[in-house]
Amino acid sequence: MKQPLSTHFKIGFLGAGQLARMSSLKAFELGMQIAVFSDRPENEPVQFMTPYSFSGSFDDVDAMVQFAKTCDVVTLENEFIDSSILKSVQEKSGTPIFPSPDSFSLIENKLIEKQTFENAGIPVTxxxxxxxxxxxxxxxxxxxxxxxxxxxxxxxxxxxxxxxxxxxxxxxxxxxxxxxxxxxxxxxxFVDFTHELAVQVARNKTRHVVYPCCETVQENHINVAVKSPAQVDEKVRQRAQQLAIAATEAINGKGIFAYEFFLTKSGDLLMNESAPRPHNSGHYTIEGAIASQFENHVRAVCDLPLGSAELRKPAVVMINLLGNHKRKAVVENADEAVAEPDGHLHSYGKLESKPGRKMAHYTLLGEDMDQTFERARKLTAGIEI
Amino acid sequence: MKQPLSTHFKIGFLGAGQLARMSSLKAFELGMQIAVFSDRPENEPVQFMTPYSFSGSFDDVDAMVQFAKTCDVVTLENEFIDSSILKSVQEKSGTPIFPSPDSFSLIENKLIEKQTFENAGIPVTxxxxxxxxxxxxxxxxxxxxxxxxxxxxxxxxxxxxxxxxxxxxxxxxxxxxxxxxxxxxxxxxFVDFTHELAVQVARNKTRHVVYPCCETVQENHINVAVKSPAQVDEKVRQRAQQLAIAATEAINGKGIFAYEFFLTKSGDLLMNESAPRPHNSGHYTIEGAIASQFENHVRAVCDLPLGSAELRKPAVVMINLLGNHKRKAVVENADEAVAEPDGHLHSYGKLESKPGRKMAHYTLLGEDMDQTFERARKLTAGIEI
Missing domain, CATH: 3.30.1490.20 (ATP-grasp fold, A domain)
Known part of the structure; x- marks a missing residue:
């Protein structure tokens, strides 16, 4: 691969939503250029950030080959493209794709994913x-x-x-x-659980870094918030990190990976889902950790040394901001949240808001988890999008 | 002005270099779109980050009006455009420009600048x-x-x-x-000084925030590094901050402003230069402060609440990485610097490297200034660009 710390290096994203957008911001910081391939008819967030925008179907190998040929490395923000298609795109374009098509083939669908992780000794639902x-x-x-x-x-x-x-x-x-x-x-x-936990792992060709075990907060089956570190026993957190590393190794993953676990009432950890990409549960790392999941995503797929996954403060809270209205996207009543010291609003650059659509998130860093969580909820309660 | 936390809001930059680039990254985080007007024949850093790229001369009012009409607010990354031209662009496009043409007219050239600040009671060289x-x-x-x-x-x-x-x-x-x-x-x-100090001030229509007084380190008249906070008496730092606030008020500045001071051997502060824009002396704030000069630049010109200028660690060091070679731009031998925990490389997306050209910078956060400075110098000593 070409030396990636260069304006003459271009990283391509299959998928043009907020995950590719937040990764792109880190690619820009490192001096790279970006290109994007979108499968949506409307303009997507990353398409406002580059002159190099491609469109087409995720089934259309030729269209993706054309895109990939303009890039030095290609990565993904979703897991919906068949590994055989990714393999064809990689072979025909000559551009490496990471995570690799082989890694994708091991988590191709929910059945194969569960078998892969079960075979690696990781307890699954x-x-x-x-x-x-x-x-x-x-x-x-x-x-x-x-x-x-x-x-x-x-x-x-x-x-x-x-x-x-x-x-x-x-x-x-x-x-x-x-x-x-x-x-x-x-x-x-159904698993009788007390907590839903998540861990992100970044892995390049030589090593990995693992983020703290965090906790996702659900309301009506919707993930409304993330707390990091998870408010569970330190041993549980360490065990979740170990399982996440083992899972990443089981698929020989190169990139950023997220794993969700149930902590059962009996104290066991069961892997629920995996994601071979940046994940909502890791958005808090942008300010909450020294190097974010997005930065390590870019670093990992470009074979750069990985950054530190250490937390910047003892308590980090991320609140998902979902659309409240069907309208042109705009974040309103956010002044108090924006003004808060160490409160950080991230808006995703989507054109249209819809009730329930992920539009933005808000991260607050603090010293005490309960206080930080309460404060973050209060600051974001009146936001309308 | 339109509500700025929206994908339907576009911020325009006159100038397409690294200052506009780093500001743009923060505009993207807030969900905005960006457009850029470049006066250079070659492709400039921000032009790789947007589909909305304009070119022309900074004397060409019509070209800049066309650009400004596509934006909701326009800002600048340099002080080389006449205030009368800015005024025309603002009037003919109907798009506000911040810092305002009136502010620019008060620092129009080095003579007027010195008179303005002298009249405001600020000691100048x-x-x-x-x-x-x-x-x-x-x-x-x-x-x-x-x-x-x-x-x-x-x-x-x-x-x-x-x-x-x-x-x-x-x-x-x-x-x-x-x-x-x-x-x-x-x-x-010539002033017989012991330190060269700098302070950034962000100011929107209702209030300001002031960054810590930092220290610029020169070698052969080139600014090679910045230390924040400056290693001088706390009273001197406070005095520099006060003068910087007074200077920003003197020009009714809206945006981000940087001021450089000489600390004379007799302990006096003399203002040397001002910049109505993000400044090299404030690059350390990207990771070093809770909200960076670039974020507060965007917030201020969009009338959003300002973010905290507090330092994240007791010692922050920024090293300027200048080109060593005349060649296609690429950062080499940076693995150790990139791998360092809380070390952050920012590369500017320039196509061509030239000896002495500002190509990138490196920020290191630490607990002790001398150790952090020494470490940052060591980590960056072998980097070739």
């Missing part, structure tokens, strides 16, 4: 591949109702998931999720 | 407007030889300045600087 109504009943009998049905490929933030309370509901959901059309559907047991 | 050979002799007789001759308009980083040791040299320099062609030339006495 109980699951099964569902092929028939019988399978639906068997799973319920074994793990109890309700449980979750998920389409194995695609789906995020609750989309592509259904909670089923009975066999009838399960059959209906199986159909809705495309099970009758031969889409792989997996069942997942 | 002894100076005189030079009209003739007689004036050259009178100044030397009064303030001693050598002294400095400067063209009143333009000039930076030692360009447009000459040190003169005798009347003959002074006459020659006067001619070289354009004095015979009716360019205003001013003479400035």
């Amino acid at each position: 109980p699951y099964a591949l569902i092929k028939s109504a019988d399978d639906l009943k068997t799973f319920g009998d074994k793990h109890g109702w309700p449980y979750l049905l998920k389409s194995s490929k695609g789906g995020y933030d609750g989309y592509g998931n259904e909670t089923v309370k009975s066999l009838d509901q399960a059959k209906e959901a199986f159909k809705n999720l495309g099970g009758d059309d031969n889409r792989d559907i997996i069942a997942e047991a | 002894p100076y005189a407007l030079i009209k003739s050979a007689d004036d050259l002799k009178t100044f030397g007789d009064k303030h001693g030889w050598p002294y400095l001759l400067k063209s009143s308009k333009g000039g930076y980083d030692g360009y447009g300045n000459e040190t003169v040791k005798s009347l003959d040299q002074a006459k020659e320099a006067f001619k070289n600087l354009g004095g015979d062609d009716n360019r205003d030339i001013i003479a400035e006495a």
Whole structure:
């Protein structure tokens, strides 16, 4: 690979949303240029940040090859492109893609992902591949109702998931999720947990750095906030970090990776989901850590030395700011939050706001977790987007 | 002005170098779009960061009006455009420019600048407007030889300045600087100083924040490093901050401003130069302060609340990384610096490196100034650009 600390080096992003945007800001700091490939018809956040903007479908190898040929390295902000397609793009363009297509093939869909991590000795949420109504009943009998049905490929933030309370509901959901059309559907047991934890790991070709174990705060199944470090026993946090490192090694991952865990009532950690990219649970690292997940994403895929994942303050809180209105995007009533010392607003550059859409986030650094969390919630409560 | 926390808000930069680039990164974080107007024939750093790139001369009002009309607010990264031109651009485009043309008119050239600050009670380096050979002799007789001759308009980083040791040299320099062609030339006495200090002030329409008084380190008349806070008496630092605030108020400044002072051997502070824009002496604030000079630049010109100027660590050191070679720009031998915990490399996205050209900088945060400075110098000593 060309020496990356140069304006003559270009990093390409497949996907043009806020994750690629925040990574791009760090690529710019290091002096690189960026290019972006978007699969959306409307203008996306990163497209406002570069003269080098490509559009097309994530199935269209030729379009992505054209894009990749203009770049020195390509990375991704999602996991929805088939590894075989990524492999073709890499081979035909001659431009390396990281995380590699081989890494992607090991987490290709939820079934393969669970098998990969299970084989690496990492405890995962109980699951099964569902092929028939019988399978639906068997799973319920074994793990109890309700449980979750998920389409194995695609789906995020609750989309592509259904909670089923009975066999009838399960059959209906199986159909809705495309099970009758031969889409792989997996069942997942509900886990009785006390905390949802997350860990980010950055890994380049020679080493890794692991971020503190943080805690995601859910309301109505929506992740509304992150606290770092997680307010759980130090041993639990260390164990989560160890599992996250093992998972990254299991897929020979190069880039930034996020892992979500359930901490069960009995004190066990079960891996819930993984993401081979910057993740919402790691947004707090922009100011909260010495080097952010985005900076280490860029560094890792460019084979630069990794930066420190150490926290800057004892308590870091990130609040997700979701759209409240369907309108042209604008952040209102944020003056108090913006004025707060060590409070940091990040707005994603989306054109349109919609209720529930991730539009921005707010990070507050402090000395005490409870106070910092309460203060961050208060400062952001009146924000309208 | 339109509500600035929106993708539908565009901030325009007159000038496309590293100062506009680092400001743009902060504008992006706040969700804005950016546009840029460059007066250079080659591609400039900010032009790689936006699809909205304009080119033209800084004398060409029509070209700048066209640019300004696409923006919601316009700001500058240099002080080389006449205030009358800025006023025309503002009036004809209907787009506000900050710092305002009125503020610029008060620091229009080195002569007016000194008069403005002198009138506000701020001590400045002894100076005189030079009209003739007689004036050259009178100044030397009064303030001693050598002294400095400067063209009143333009000039930076030692360009447009000459040190003169005798009347003959002074006459020659006067001619070289354009004095015979009716360019205003001013003479400035050499000051016997122990430290060169600098302070940044951000000011919006309702309030200001002032950064710590820092210290610039010169070698062969080139600013090679900055230490913050300055290693001088706390009272001197406070006095420098007070003078910087008074200077910003004297020009009713809205934006970010930097002031350089000499600390004389007798303990007095004399203002040397001012800059109505982000300044090299404030680059350390990107990681060194809670909100950087670039963030507060953007906030101030957009009438957003200002961020905290407090230091993140007791000792912050910034090392300027100048080009060593005439070649395509690339930063080499920087692995150790990049790997250092709380060491931060910023590369400016310039295409070509030249010996002495400002290409990048490196910031290191630490607990002790002497150790941090020594470490930063060591880490950057081998970097080649």
